[in-house]
Amino acid sequence: MTLRWLRPTLSRRLIGALLLAFALFAVLILVEDQLDIQQTLATDPGVRQFGRQLAAGLEAIDDAALAARLLDANLRHINRLREQQPMFQGPLLAQLSDAEGHRLYATSPPIDVGEPGVGEHAIAGKTYWTYRQDSPRWSLRLAEPALSRASLLGFASWELGKQLLLGFPLMLLPLWVAVHTGLAPLRRFARRLHELELKQDLAPLDVDFRYGELRPLGQAFDALLQRLRQHRARERAFVHEAAHELRTPLAVVATQAHALVQADDAASRAQAAAALQQAIQRSAHLSRQLLDLASLDNDRPAVPAALDLAHFCADRLAEQAAAARGRGIALALAAPEQMPVRVDAAALHSVLQNLLDNALRYVGPGGRVEVSLQLAPDGPRLGVADDGPGIAPADRPLVFERFWRGASHDVQGTGLGLAIVARAAERLGARVTVGDGLARPDGHGARFELHLPASALGVP
Missing domain, CATH: 1.10.287 (Helix Hairpins)
Structure with a gap:
C-alpha cells in the first residue's frame, strides 16, 4: 500500500x-x-508615530506635573499593549524635559539623544530606535528596542x-x-483502449476529444490503429495468397513423385523426374521470395553501408552472365567508373537481383537486358531495361502488388519479385518507376528505374 x-x-x-x-x-x-x-521602519517607524501623538497631547498642557502624569499614563497603557504582542522585545522608554532642560519625567535607563528626529542609538548596551521632538514648552524623547531582521x-x-x-x-x-x-477524459481514453485490448479489436477509438490537449493523442492512436488494421489485412492476404501459391507446386511435386514411383520404363521415369525437379525448383524459388519479403517487412531499421554502386551493379551482372549466355541474351552495363553511396546493401541487392531475374524471365532468346547508372540532380538512378514484351500502361500501377501477374504472357512466375522490389525500395528511402524499355519490332520492352535519394551519396 x-x-x-x-x-x-x-x-x-x-x-x-x-x-x-x-x-x-x-x-x-x-x-x-x-x-x-x-x-x-526607514521612513515612518512606530516610535515616531508614538512621539508625534504624545507631543500633540502635551502641547496643550502648561503645567509640568500634569504633563508628566499624562506622559506616564500614556506610556503605561502603551507598554501594557506591547506586552501582549510577542513581536516587541521590551517596553517603550520615554523622557520629558521643559524648555530650560529640566527633566520632568524619565524611565530607566536615561535616553541620551542629541539631534531631533529619528535615529538608532545604543542605550545600556542595547540597540534602540529613538525619536526626539522639541517644542517651545517641552522636549520629548522616546526609545523603542530595535528588532533584528531575523526577528522581523x-x-x-x-x-x-x-x-x-x-x-x-x-x-x-x-x-x-x-x-x-x-484528468477524467484521459481516464475514459484509457478505459477505451483497455476495451479494445479485451475485444482484440482494432476499430477506431470513437472517443469525443473535446479538449485540445487530448485531440492530438487520440488522432495519433487512431492513425496507429489504422496502420495496424492495414498491416493485419495485408498479412492475412499474404498468408492466404502464399498458401494458394504454394498449393500448386506442392501438388505437382506430389503428383510427379507418384508418377516417378509408378513409371514402367526409363523414359517415363525421366519425364516424371524432370517435372518433379522443375516443381521443386519453383517451390524453392517461391519459398525464398516469401522469406525475402518477410525479411523486408520486418520493422528493424535499415543499416546503411558504404559501397561503390557501379562495381555493385557489375558484380550482379557477372552473377547472371552464365544464365544469360545459355539463353542467348545479351547483358550490358552503362555506368560511370565509380559512384560511391551509403545504402542498405541487402535491400539494394534485393532490388537489382529481382529486376534482373524478372527481365531475364520475360526476354526471349536473342534479347537484350541493359543496366544503367546515372547521377541525376535529385540523386543516383539505377535502371534495368529490356526489349521483352513490356507492360501495358493500364497494368503498370498493379505490377508491384503481391502475387499479381499479367495475363498477356505464359511465362511462369510467383508474382512476388516486383513486390519485393517495391518493399526494398521503401527500405532504401527510394522509389521505383516503370516505363517503356528497349524497343524492338515485336515489343516495347520494360524499364524499371530506382530513384535513390541524394542523401545516399557517400564515400565508400
Missing part, C-alpha cells in the same frame, strides 16, 4: 506543481511584506503561515476536484 502511494501519477504531479506555485506565491508575499516593513522575518513568517494554514484546506479541496475532473 505504501509503494502504491509512492508511484508517480499525473494527478500527484499536477497537485504538486500547483502546491509549489502556492508556496512560491507565499514566499513572494513574505518577501514583499518584509520589504514593506523595512521601508516603513520570523514574525512575518509566523503571521503569514497562520493565514496560509487556515486557507490551505479551502484551497486544496477545489484544487483536487479540478485536477480529478480535468
Whole structure:
C-alpha cells in the first residue's frame, strides 16, 4: 500500500506543481511584506508615530506635573499593549524635559539623544530606535528596542503561515476536484483502449476529444490503429495468397513423385523426374521470395553501408552472365567508373537481383537486358531495361502488388519479385518507376528505374 502511494501519477504531479506555485506565491508575499516593513521602519517607524501623538497631547498642557502624569499614563497603557504582542522585545522608554532642560519625567535607563528626529542609538548596551521632538514648552524623547531582521522575518513568517494554514484546506479541496475532473477524459481514453485490448479489436477509438490537449493523442492512436488494421489485412492476404501459391507446386511435386514411383520404363521415369525437379525448383524459388519479403517487412531499421554502386551493379551482372549466355541474351552495363553511396546493401541487392531475374524471365532468346547508372540532380538512378514484351500502361500501377501477374504472357512466375522490389525500395528511402524499355519490332520492352535519394551519396 505504501509503494502504491509512492508511484508517480499525473494527478500527484499536477497537485504538486500547483502546491509549489502556492508556496512560491507565499514566499513572494513574505518577501514583499518584509520589504514593506523595512521601508516603513526607514521612513515612518512606530516610535515616531508614538512621539508625534504624545507631543500633540502635551502641547496643550502648561503645567509640568500634569504633563508628566499624562506622559506616564500614556506610556503605561502603551507598554501594557506591547506586552501582549510577542513581536516587541521590551517596553517603550520615554523622557520629558521643559524648555530650560529640566527633566520632568524619565524611565530607566536615561535616553541620551542629541539631534531631533529619528535615529538608532545604543542605550545600556542595547540597540534602540529613538525619536526626539522639541517644542517651545517641552522636549520629548522616546526609545523603542530595535528588532533584528531575523526577528522581523520570523514574525512575518509566523503571521503569514497562520493565514496560509487556515486557507490551505479551502484551497486544496477545489484544487483536487479540478485536477480529478480535468484528468477524467484521459481516464475514459484509457478505459477505451483497455476495451479494445479485451475485444482484440482494432476499430477506431470513437472517443469525443473535446479538449485540445487530448485531440492530438487520440488522432495519433487512431492513425496507429489504422496502420495496424492495414498491416493485419495485408498479412492475412499474404498468408492466404502464399498458401494458394504454394498449393500448386506442392501438388505437382506430389503428383510427379507418384508418377516417378509408378513409371514402367526409363523414359517415363525421366519425364516424371524432370517435372518433379522443375516443381521443386519453383517451390524453392517461391519459398525464398516469401522469406525475402518477410525479411523486408520486418520493422528493424535499415543499416546503411558504404559501397561503390557501379562495381555493385557489375558484380550482379557477372552473377547472371552464365544464365544469360545459355539463353542467348545479351547483358550490358552503362555506368560511370565509380559512384560511391551509403545504402542498405541487402535491400539494394534485393532490388537489382529481382529486376534482373524478372527481365531475364520475360526476354526471349536473342534479347537484350541493359543496366544503367546515372547521377541525376535529385540523386543516383539505377535502371534495368529490356526489349521483352513490356507492360501495358493500364497494368503498370498493379505490377508491384503481391502475387499479381499479367495475363498477356505464359511465362511462369510467383508474382512476388516486383513486390519485393517495391518493399526494398521503401527500405532504401527510394522509389521505383516503370516505363517503356528497349524497343524492338515485336515489343516495347520494360524499364524499371530506382530513384535513390541524394542523401545516399557517400564515400565508400
